[in-house]
Amino acid sequence: MGIESLLKSNILVTTVDAVVNWGRKYSLWPMPMGTACCAIEFMSTLASRYDMGRFGAERLSFSPRQADLMVVAGRVSIKMMPVVIRIWEEIPEPKWCIAMGACASSGGVFDTYTLVQGIDQFIPVDVYIAGCPPRPEGVLDALVKIQKLVEQDSIKKRK
Amino acid sequence: MNKRPEIEEIKARFPESYIRDEEFRGDISIVVRKDRIFDIFKFLKEDENFLYNFLVDVTCVDYLKLNEIERFAVVYHLYSHKNNSRIRIKALVPEKDTVISSVCSLWKGANWMEREVFDLFGIEFTGHPDLRRILTPDDFTGHPLRKDYPLKGRGERENFKVVK
Numbered sequence A: 001m002g003i004e005s006l007l008k009s010n011i012l013v014t015t016v017d018a019v020v021n022w023g024r025k026y027s028l029w030p031m032p033m034g035t036a037c038c039a040i041e042f043m044s045t046l047a048s049r050y051d052m053g054r055f056g057a058e059r060l061s062f063s064p065r066q067a068d069l070m071v072v073a074g075r076v077s078i079k080m081m082p083v084v085i086r087i088w089e090e091i092p093e094p095k096w097c098i099a100m101g102a103c104a105s106s107g108g109v110f111d112t113y114t115l116v117q118g119i120d121q122f123i124p125v126d127v128y129i130a131g132c133p134p135r136p137e138g139v140l141d142a143l144v145k146i147q148k149l150v151e152q153d154s155i156k157k158r159k
Numbered sequence B: 001m002n003k004r005p006e007i008e009e010i011k012a013r014f015p016e017s018y019i020r021d022e023e024f025r026g027d028i029s030i031v032v033r034k035d036r037i038f039d040i041f042k043f044l045k046e047d048e049n050f051l052y053n054f055l056v057d058v059t060c061v062d063y064l065k066l067n068e069i070e071r072f073a074v075v076y077h078l079y080s081h082k083n084n085s086r087i088r089i090k091a092l093v094p095e096k097d098t099v100i101s102s103v104c105s106l107w108k109g110a111n112w113m114e115r116e117v118f119d120l121f122g123i124e125f126t127g128h129p130d131l132r133r134i135l136t137p138d139d140f141t142g143h144p145l146r147k148d149y150p151l152k153g154r155g156e157r158e159n160f161k162v163v164k
Helices: A003-010 A014-027 A037-046 A081-089 A101-106 A136-152 B007-011 B037-046 B110-121
Strands: A030-034 A068-073 A096-100 A127-129 B018-024 B028-035 B056-060 B071-080 B084-093 B099-101 B124-126
Touching: A014 A136, A030 A037, A030 A081, A037 A068, A037 A096, A037 A101, A037 A136, A068 A081, A068 A101, A096 A101, A096 A136, A101 A127, A127 A136, B007 B018, B007 B028, B007 B037, B037 B071, B037 B084, B037 B099, B056 B110, B084 B099, B110 B124
Parallel strands: A030 A068, A068 A096, A096 A127, B028 B084, B099 B124
Antiparallel strands: B018 B028, B056 B071, B071 B084
């Protein structure tokens, strides 16, 4: 009985990317950047009926330094945008961003003097959620899409 | 029906200010000229019979194209805790002279409400301790709640510089 036969059943060979991404994917720490009614809908997504914890993202970070997913939920005015950018820059890499709802994605119905017409003019957005506000299912769908993005990530690409 | 004593008193004491009064479901409004507005409020606050000690709200109306005597009206809502009564004073402000006396020295709560009216309507309050913009960004130009202000702004959104 050589050692080789023992190794066969106890060692799994894989890539670093696969392991790291698997870990990241199921433990996203979202940072809610809630400015309006979408944030209320986001809260209900976290609560027991829809339970975002099933996807491993129930640990909300209220500090950007301990988050890797920013959820911009609500309208962002031109006075608020520098703050959102600052918070986005405070999140350490790797990080992802969800623009939740019509206002964050495109300005929504507020085509006015005060509102940023889509946060993607200033920060990179990975997933947009349609709706005003989106249903919790939409938020969960976006989370799964983010998980797919995380899966495709590579630590080699990121420096 | 007899008119409320506030109306008669203001009519008697400030005849040059009084324009008209309105009543709707028991709530009265008195429309006045802006010149002696501070004295009117001082009287309403300090007179033994009225004691309007609480300033509920300061806001403004733009009567553009609405056939009012002047273009703007600064609207004050007062409440008397002692008499449990409310009154609304509308001070008409002409477009050419958008200056009105501040009531911050009577009610400290007027501070931010007057800043808001200044920010959104461009009414200047003389004697205000800190008349800065309160809602729009500091470098904003124009007063967006004026009815002739374009909804999409005058390039504030497009020329917006993000400070990093």
